[in-house]
Amino acid sequence: MIHAVIGYGRLARALVPALRGAGETVVVGRREPDAHACGVVEAASQADWVWLTVPDDAIATLAARLPWRPGQLALHCSGATPLQALAPAPAAAGFHPLKLLAGDAGLVGAHVGIEAGEAHRAPLWALAQALGLVPLALPSPMPERARAAYHAAANLAASGVLAVLAEAAGLWAAAGLAHDQALPALLPLTRGALDTAAARGLAGAVSGPVARGDTGVLARHFDALAGAGLDADLLTALLKRQLMLAQQAGRLDAAQVTAVLHALSEG
Structure with missing residues (x-):
């Protein structure tokens, strides 16, 4: 051969x-x-x-x-x-x-x-x-559409994570923290979330204010985003998907889900 x-x-x-x-x-x-x-x-x-x-x-x-x-x-x-x-x-x-x-x-x-x-x-x-x-x-x-979906999934799992980290770094800078410290401080969180997902699945790994139904913290996050001059569209989209994972994991009751959805619409 x-x-x-x-x-x-x-x-x-x-x-x-x-x-x-x-x-x-x-x-x-x-x-x-x-x-x-x-x-x-x-x-x-x-x-x-x-x-x-x-x-x-x-x-x-x-x-x-x-x-x-x-x-x-x-x-x-x-x-x-x-x-x-x-x-x-x-x-x-x-x-x-x-x-x-x-x-x-x-x-x-x-x-x-x-x-x-x-x-x-x-x-x-x-x-x-x-x-x-x-x-x-x-x-x-x-099929061509199936191949495109497969490739989009792979790209989202790779460079898509970089886009999320770039948004996180923007908020880090808005907090008055040194830019060169952002990745060293944030990457261990990313790796930890990925390691937990590998062990427990995506729904089992979700954490943060959405998974707790903490609408007060969510409101402050959106306020910080506006103060940094950043659009809320990416954060809102990500939080909606986190909410789906939290529901799959049984982390929230119906009232909490309603409250989080209201907080996201207000954001």
Whole structure:
């Protein structure tokens, strides 16, 4: 089995050594060949499996210009792009690691969404396990809207958390505290909430004034937000979802739920 990895961005820089570490033969293809990579067409022509690790908008264009031969499998590692982008290839599959690849982060331990036909599902599952990944079966074929929802969920769980922390840092500054102290002080709270969620589930981990039905504290939070010149839309949306979790956990009675909803509408 020979793998060609086309493009050498952040994902490829994690995938190539992982494949080689699992005993796979890998050639790298780039638009500008060098001592470590050959041309795109040359790399693809050698391979049984061709990985298109290029930006989403370039996947369909690249798939259309490669000289495919019978028996080859085209793969992309995108969470958002439907497999139709690989339609010119004899067969197509998706292999999407659910991992933020910052710095030298490897793939080991992450889940990987696999979308593949029956002929390639088992080999891809085995490869994922050989790479130290946890295989996650995606529907095949996966409708475009379903894939978009899946990718939005992954993005919300990653960069969405950063948006919440940015809002928290804005309130931290409004309290007159040093900006450079915000993340060191707040990140342990985030990690603690995530660790508790892993152990108890989302509803079991929810805490704070919503989970206690403490409408007085909520009112002061909204007042602080207005004083900081920040919009209330993000906080209101987050608190409404916290309320849903608190209800799932049985933390609040009907009167408390009504009072919290009133406080959120006033905020």
